[in-house]
Amino acid sequence: MTDQLIALRTSLAEQLSALRGVAVEALPPALLDIAVRRVGQAYYVCPSSWEQLRHEEGGAGQPVPYWARPWPSGVGLAGALYDDPPAAGTTVLELGCGLALPSVMAARAGALVLATDGATDAVAFAAHVLALNEVVGEVAHVDWSTHGDALVARGPFDLVLAADVLYTKANADAARELFPRLVAPGGRLVIADPNRAGALHFLAEFEHETEPGPDVSIHTLRFDREVPGHT
Template sequence: MPVGGEEYRILHPEAAEALIDEADFERDERLPYWADLWPSALALAGRLAAEDLRGVRAIELGCGVGLPSVVALRRGAEVLATDHYRAALDFAAHNARVNAGRELPTALLDWHSPPREPGSFDLVLAADVLYERRHAEALSRLVPRLLALGGEALVADPGREGCAAFLAALERAGLRVGSERRAVRQGGRGVGVYVHRISR
């Protein structure tokens, strides 16, 4: 698939619904959202493809199959890809090896119970992670903790209900929010996605 004028080969499961684990769903209504390549990931990847990210420390939250992480890696960033699913991290690492020729550091990360000191990053990335309100609340607490002084977050979202609450919580915490709309094509149709830029 073309991203920013360059070709990427992104491996992902053929049918996400086949990966539903009944025990995971019973425990916390967990669904394998990671297995799809969402329009928001394409929009965020396109945004990153125009950036010089050499020397930038980045983390992707809910990386799924890892397209934004892979693009950031190719643009020179040091990237940590995180997800709640081990299988997602395996796909992201594979896609990094295929497309960037480099190993992609990965880590399991539960947004609701993050490490006490999660580290600080110049760039926090997330694509279509606000599909549940509880995620919006957890991420509005986590993102500011991850941002280094002078850092920024890029959060791509198609307009899900949780996004407005997430952005409002960040603004109440004193962060600045700017938004741009990007159009991507997927499955032969155009899809509009907002990329929100969050900074201190």
């Protein structure tokens, strides 16, 4: 293991155990068996075997660690932001960020980024991914089912990003209620999605533009006026 990997592992172990409220020794071994990889213009650190982590988490009765690998939608949205970056100073919120590759691209452009996820492990990894790419951004643990109003109070944001988060009915319902309230008047909500039915149902309720793709489509919703319910 290189010195850099050892330092990353030590720092991750401290944060992961603090966020889970357990000793480092009680963390699943696959969570700390990490690798640094590159996709497109960004580096990321992640558990080296997603299948092994899923296996260990499943055995411990924990949810599937969907956050722990870069999904095509996150990679696609990061690429779109690389090609068409937000202006410096844009306030950006990423929802369900997982490894936060879109946040890396936005932060690199000088945007003020808050990367969030409902899984505390994801938040620790996202912080390290931002640091690995030498960009500045905040991270926060935000589960839409419990922290929605607190997040609205923290906003609104000029640009809200979400990659592959509409994969359950509960998520689509939460998104319908919460996501528009997070966008500043004149702002955008950009959703990258692997053409799931849930996303199409969600999108049917909002005016939007779509850049279709065979694997990932990118949908942009513009909010020209204040959204009712936003204080």
